[in-house]
Amino acid sequence: MKAILCRQFCSPDDLELADIPEPQAGPGEAVVRIKAAALNFFDTLIIAGKYQHKPPFPFSPAAEFSGVVESVGTGVTDIGPGDRVMGNTGWGAAREAVAVPANLLVKVPDGLDFDRAAGLTVTYGTTLYALRVRANLRPGETLAVLGASGGTGLATVEIGKVMGARVIACASSDEKLEFARKHGATETVNYATEDLRTALKKLGGEQGIDVVYDPVGGPYAEPAVRSMAWNGRYLVIGFAAGEIPKLPLNLVLLKNCDIRGVAWGAWVRRESDAQRELMSEIVNWAALGKLSAHVHAVYPLVDIAAALKAIADRKVMGKIVLRP
Numbered sequence: 001m002k003a004i005l006c007r008q009f010c011s012p013d014d015l016e017l018a019d020i021p022e023p024q025a026g027p028g029e030a031v032v033r034i035k036a037a038a039l040n041f042f043d044t045l046i047i048a049g050k051y052q053h054k055p056p057f058p059f060s061p062a063a064e065f066s067g068v069v070e071s072v073g074t075g076v077t078d079i080g081p082g083d084r085v086m087g088n089t090g091w092g093a094a095r096e097a098v099a100v101p102a103n104l105l106v107k108v109p110d111g112l113d114f115d116r117a118a119g120l121t122v123t124y125g126t127t128l129y130a131l132r133v134r135a136n137l138r139p140g141e142t143l144a145v146l147g148a149s150g151g152t153g154l155a156t157v158e159i160g161k162v163m164g165a166r167v168i169a170c171a172s173s174d175e176k177l178e179f180a181r182k183h184g185a186t187e188t189v190n191y192a193t194e195d196l197r198t199a200l201k202k203l204g205g206e207q208g209i210d211v212v213y214d215p216v217g218g219p220y221a222e223p224a225v226r227s228m229a230w231n232g233r234y235l236v237i238g239f240a241a242g243e244i245p246k247l248p249l250n251l252v253l254l255k256n257c258d259i260r261g262v263a264w265g266a267w268v269r270r271e272s273d274a275q276r277e278l279m280s281e282i283v284n285w286a287a288l289g290k291l292s293a294h295v296h297a298v299y300p301l302v303d304i305a306a307a308l309k310a311i312a313d314r315k316v317m318g319k320i321v322l323r324p
Helices: 041-046 114-118 121-134 151-162 174-182 196-204 218-226 249-255 264-270 272-287 301-312
Strands: 002-005 016-019 029-039 064-072 084-088 097-101 105-107 142-146 166-171 187-190 209-214 228-236 258-261 295-300 319-323
Touching: 002 301, 029 084, 029 114, 029 301, 041 301, 064 097, 064 114, 084 114, 084 121, 105 272, 114 272, 114 295, 114 319, 121 151, 121 209, 121 228, 121 264, 121 272, 142 151, 142 196, 142 218, 151 166, 151 174, 151 209, 166 174, 166 196, 174 187, 187 196, 196 209, 196 218, 209 218, 218 228, 218 249, 228 249, 264 272, 295 301, 301 319
Parallel strands: 142 166, 142 209, 166 187, 209 228, 228 258, 295 319
Antiparallel strands: 002 016, 029 064, 029 097, 029 319, 064 084, 084 105
C-alpha cells in the first residue's frame, strides 16, 4: 500500500511516497481503510523535529482520519468490518490503511461525510474539552478566541456558540474575521490593525472577558490576560506564533483570574472513555449541522507538501484533508 514517510527530520518537500506492507490487526486493534486524513499545524512541526512528540523513523504525518473498518483483532467487540469510523493516533494516518487500538475509534453516522469527519477529533475534541471541562464555560459568558479562523479557532467559535457564549473572534485579517462571523462569532477584532488589549477591553465592557482561548501565544497573550474579567479563565492551547509567552503573574493576582493548561492529548490517554463520550457528542452535532467541520481544501496524498505549506503559511481557514 502507499504511505507518506518521514525518514528523517525534514521539510515538506523531503517527505517520501513509498510502498509499505499492509497492516494487520493485533489483539485489541482494528485495521481501517482510510478515506480521508486531516492535517494540523503540528504536522509541520513534527516532521521538522520541533514538536514535543518525536515518533521513531520512519513515520507518517497526519494524526486524525476517517475510514471503514476492514478487520479487527481478538478482543474487539464494539466495532466490526464495514463500520464507518474516525480516530486520532497522534501521527501515522497519511497512508492508505492503518492498524490502531479499537478504543481510539468513534463510529461515524451515515449523515456525516468522510472528509468532514476526518478533521473533527483534534480541533473539536480539544475545544470541547477546553471549554466544558477546563473552563466550565457557561451560557451568556463572553469568550474571546485568538486565531479564530484556523482549525482550532473555528472549532472554538462554533462550539462556543452551541454552548450559548457570546463569541469574539480575533484574527489577523478582515477576510478571516468575516469567515469567523459566518460561523457564529458575534464580534470581531483584527489584531493586525487594532490594539488587541484596547479592542477586548471595549468589547468586554465593565465585566471583561470571561474566557480566552489562545492557540497562538506570542505577543497576544499578555494583552488578552489584561482584558480578563474577575474570575476569568485563560486557556493555554498552543503556540502557533512560535513564541512561548512569559506572563507577569501580578496580572493573575490583580484580576483574580486563572491560567489553565489544556493538555488534551495527555487527558485522552488518561481518560479515553470520557474522550469517546465527548467525541460522540461532537459527531452528532456535526451530523445535525450544528458544527460545520469546514474543509478548506482536499489534496491527494502525493501532494502533502503543498498541503503542509498552505498550513505553515497561514492560508487555511478550517481544515486541510488528504485523500489516499
